Amino acid sequence: MAMTLAEKIIARAAGEARVRPGDIVTCRVDLAMMHDSGGPRRIKPMLERIGAEVWDLSKVVIITDHFVHERDGDSVAIQKTTREWVAAQGLDNFHDSEGICHIVLPERGYLRPGMFVVGGDSHSTTGGAYGCLMIGIGSTEMAGVLATGEIWVRVPPTVLARAEGRLGAGVAAKDIMLMLCRRIGISGANYKAVEYAGPAVEAMPMSERMVLTNMAAELGAKAGIIAPDAVTADALAEAGVAPPGTDGWRGDAGAAYERTVAFDADQLAPQVAAPHSPENSAPVDAHAGTPVDQAYIGACTGAKLEDLRMAALILRGRKTAVPLFVAPASVRTAETAKGDGTLAALEEAGARILPSGCGACIGLGPAALGAEKVGISTTSRNFMGRMGAATSATYLASPYTVAATAIAGHIADPREFLADATP
Amino acid sequence: MSAGTMTLECPRAWVFGDDINTDVIAPSAYMMAPVKTLAPHCLETVDPAFASSVGPGDAFVAGENLGIGSSREQAPQALMLLGIQVILAKSFARIFYRNALNLGLPALVCPAADAIRAGDALAVDPLAGRVENRTTGETLACEPLPPHLMAMVADGGLLAHLEKRLRARA
Ligand code: SF4
Numbered sequence: 001m002a003m004t005l006a007e008k009i010i011a012r013a014a015g016e017a018r019v020r021p022g023d024i025v026t027c028r029v030d031l032a033m034m035h036d037s038g039g040p041r042r043i044k045p046m047l048e049r050i051g052a053e054v055w056d057l058s059k060v061v062i063i064t065d066h067f068v069h070e071r072d073g074d075s076v077a078i079q080k081t082t083r084e085w086v087a088a089q090g091l092d093n094f095h096d097s098e099g100i101c102h103i104v105l106p107e108r109g110y111l112r113p114g115m116f117v118v119g120g121d122s123h124s125t126t127g128g129a130y131g132c133l134m135i136g137i138g139s140t141e142m143a144g145v146l147a148t149g150e151i152w153v154r155v156p157p158t159v160l161a162r163a164e165g166r167l168g169a170g171v172a173a174k175d176i177m178l179m180l181c182r183r184i185g186i187s188g189a190n191y192k193a194v195e196y197a198g199p200a201v202e203a204m205p206m207s208e209r210m211v212l213t214n215m216a217a218e219l220g221a222k223a224g225i226i227a228p229d230a231v232t233a234d235a236l237a238e239a240g241v242a243p244p245g246t247d248g249w250r251g252d253a254g255a256a257y258e259r260t261v262a263f264d265a266d267q268l269a270p271q272v273a274a275p276h277s278p279e280n281s282a283p284v285d286a287h288a289g290t291p292v293d294q295a296y297i298g299a300c301t302g303a304k305l306e307d308l309r310m311a312a313l314i315l316r317g318r319k320t321a322v323p324l325f326v327a328p329a330s331v332r333t334a335e336t337a338k339g340d341g342t343l344a345a346l347e348e349a350g351a352r353i354l355p356s357g358c359g360a361c362i363g364l365g366p367a368a369l370g371a372e373k374v375g376i377s378t379t380s381r382n383f384m385g386r387m388g389a390a391t392s393a394t395y396l397a398s399p400y401t402v403a404a405t406a407i408a409g410h411i412a413d414p415r416e417f418l419a420d421a422t423p
Numbered sequence: 424m425s426a427g428t429m430t431l432e433c434p435r436a437w438v439f440g441d442d443i444n445t446d447v448i449a450p451s452a453y454m455m456a457p458v459k460t461l462a463p464h465c466l467e468t469v470d471p472a473f474a475s476s477v478g479p480g481d482a483f484v485a486g487e488n489l490g491i492g493s494s495r496e497q498a499p500q501a502l503m504l505l506g507i508q509v510i511l512a513k514s515f516a517r518i519f520y521r522n523a524l525n526l527g528l529p530a531l532v533c534p535a536a537d538a539i540r541a542g543d544a545l546a547v548d549p550l551a552g553r554v555e556n557r558t559t560g561e562t563l564a565c566e567p568l569p570p571h572l573m574a575m576v577a578d579g580g581l582l583a584h585l586e587k588r589l590r591a592r593a
Contacts, residue, residue, distance in 0.1 A: 024569075037454065038494065050586040067455060074455035122494040122518055138496040138522035144581050147589070152571075186442065187488035191517050220491060222517055277442070363451045383446040383492060390450075390468050 002252035004158040006193035006225055009133040009249075013116035021157035021258070030115040030132075031059050032145050035101045037066040038120035040085035041078050042139040043146060052147035054089060060146065061093040061110055062086055063101035067364070068357040099330020099356040102126035102214065102300040106206075107332055109239035113228040113249040118145055123300055123380065125221060126214040129206060130236070131228030131249045133193070136217065156193045156222045157258035158251075159184075161212075163200035165266035170415040172310060173204060173211035174302065174378065174398035176263075178271035178281040181218050184261060186279045190220035192258065195251065200265035201226060206235040207304035214301050215380050218278045227251065270401045270414055272376075275393035276384040284401060287411045293373045295320070295406035296387075297399055298327035298354070299361040302378020305333050305342075307399040312342045314403035314417045315349035321409030324402075325367035327354040349407075363388045376405045429577070431509045431529070433482035433545040437473060439466075441486035445519060448490070449497035462501040479506040482547065484539045486512065490519020499523040499530075509547045511536050511554065511565060524572055527580030533565035549573065 001018050003011060011019045013027035034043065039062055047054070054060060064082055067075035079096075086094045095104050102123055105111060113131030118124070120142045127134030137151070145151050163176060180188075194216045201209065209226050216224025226232075228246035236244040273281035297303055297311050308328060315324075326346055328334035334356055337343045343353060352366075360367035361379045369375045369388030375395070377387065382394035397405070400414035407417065447468050453461035466473045483502055489512035490498060499522050502510070510523055511533040523530040529549045539545070544557035552567030568576065578584040 024571075038496070042496070046582055050582050050589060052585070052589060072455075078455060120494065122492065124494075136494050136518055138494050138518055138525060140496060140525040140581050141521060144525070144585055147585055186491055187514065187516070190488065190514065220488065220516055362454070381446070381492060383444050384468050386446045386451055 002255040004193070004251040004255040004257065005195060005227055005249060006133055006158050006223055007155060008251070009114055009116055010153060010155055012114065019155045021155050023155045024152060025155065026150050026152050027116050029059065029118055029145050029149055029151060031061065031110060031117045032142065033061045033063065033101060033105055033117065033124065034120040034142060035066055036064040036078055036082050038139045038142065039082060041081045043143050044081070044085050046140065046143035047146060050147065054146045055149035057089060057091050060091060061105060062091060063095045063104050064097055065100045066358045066362065068097040068355065097357065099333065100300040100358060103304060103329040103333065106130055107239060107330060109236070109241045112236065112241055113232065113246050118142070118151060123214050123217050125216040125224040126210050126300060128213040128216070128223050128225035129209040131226065131232055131246065133223050133225060135223050154191070156191055158193045158195050159189050160257040160260040161194055161196050162260060162262040163196070163198040163265045164262060165264050166200055166203055167265045167268065170400045170418045171268055171270055172398040172400060173208040175268055175271040176265070177211060177215035177218065178273050178278060178396060179263070179268060180261070181273065181278040182281045184219060186218055186277060187220045189216065192221055193223040193225060194219060194221045196224065196226050202229065205306055206231060207306040210304065211301055218380055270398060272401060272411060273382060273396040275382055275395065278381060278396055284411065284413045287395065288413060290395070290411045291374070291409060292322060292376045292395065292405055292411065294322055294367070294369070294375050295324045295402050296360050296367050296375055296377040296379065297402055298325065298359055298367065298377070299379040300329055301380040302399055303327055303329040303333070305336055307378060308333070308337045308342050308346065310399040311403040312345040314400055314414055315351070315407065316345045318349055318407050320350035320406040322406055324351040324406040325354055325360065326351045327359045327367070328356050330356050360387055362386065369394065376402050376411065378402050429548060429550055431547040431549070433480055433509060433547060434478060436482045436484045436539050436541060436543045436545055437477055438539060438541040439469065439485040442488050442491055443469070443485050444492035445490055445495050445498040446492050449495050449501050454495065454497065458497050458500045458504055461497055462504045465501040465505060474505060477505045477507065480508050481506055482545050483507045483510045484512070484536050486536065487514045489515050491516040494518045494522070496522045496526065499526050499528050503528050509549070511539070511547070524576055525581040527576055527583070529568065529576050531565040531568065533563060535563040538563055549576070
């Protein structure tokens, strides 16, 4: 029986010849990733309570990113607990304040096509851009994985999202996701795997593909996945993975998709999601002219190298009208962006560069929104109060649109700024 | 509680709408604090009276897609700490659903949840997949919990269940 890519990976991890959507199977976990919020501070007491040891330390990765901006008592205590547990376990795969977990994980070569991976974060779907199946789980479930190396899963049906054509100038993967949030809804792919394909996806660099899989979480999906190709192989080689192992990890011809959502990337305009849901999206025209108090380019969704370059394309040689904060997604991203002049272009335009971490995406650090403030952000969620005060409001958009808005002081179509951009 | 029979008597139902996300159930601002500090702020942007008025054994009833967003386990934990003993929703976001069950909090898919009014007294049988509304006399069907999940919930959640397994192995 023909299987989709997601089904193939689950079948392999479960030791079954084939699986069907709806089957409940137990999978062996190839890799488990945790961050400082859901990680050791919550896992340690649970493992102690049940008297369990970590099943395989070489398969566990810990990355601190959530509370690294703050310097108060609580976050210091959380980081201390994390470091002490890592040291006591003798865990080698530890990345402390090096960037956001979903970015650092593939950057350091942990992900490979075909792997079955769990992550202690809802955006763990991001990893699927590398052709693996990566699902998000809660802390108690993570403790279970650490104790046994296994997890039960219900095999998800796969939804195929097919992007025909090619994205226009000033339009990004983020715009595709905001459009999909509206079109299929923030629960539209609940319990399902979303596989992205089509010429517009194939043409994307990895960091853009990671926006598609990252925001599969906003569709409610269990996983987002993209079949590995030459672009994936190059990225794996760059991360030091050899051999890349991209072969064979694609859906079978004739595999059954639950539903296909096809759209024309050529026709897509920049999108903006109004408060307080990613589903409230519309083409930028609908919101053009709406004033904002501040702009944020950050998070796993929106501050990777490619994201910073998009912003620089708009900002170079211009000045921001409202405060613009930029928190590169990882230390390595910041270094590369420094080396190629991207960060300098952002700073000259007036951007304030912040340390790498989750920061304002969860309402922490200097870019958190104050009471009654309106922000525009490259992050993935604009739920009420998420980015700061309960009375603040956030618009979501691509790095292009956020940069254009920072210059204009109100929501603006980035394509107007690209026409005369100095490359 | 044994896995054989189980009727949860809920003095009052607390009824919420669709798309209640984990950022409002467990606000980010209190994420670094222990759950007992966070719990009084549970759902404060949606219903400021909820956290101070909900009582032991009450039922939490919601519409579609309950628990979307962040994977934070503090969301079901806060509900449990406030006294909620069962959750009924027309549908759940995947991670929230798993988290609730893993913590030993029964979460049931109840397509007819709309028929429940705020303050109704309920008797819920997760195994049979049945909700009796003591206030209106109505009986509603919900999806029964699969036996392997029921066993875990009856043990008090995933950890207690694992502990039992590890002990049996030792
Ligand atoms: S940047 Fe935001 S979305 Fe990404 S892992 Fe951190 S908190 Fe989650």
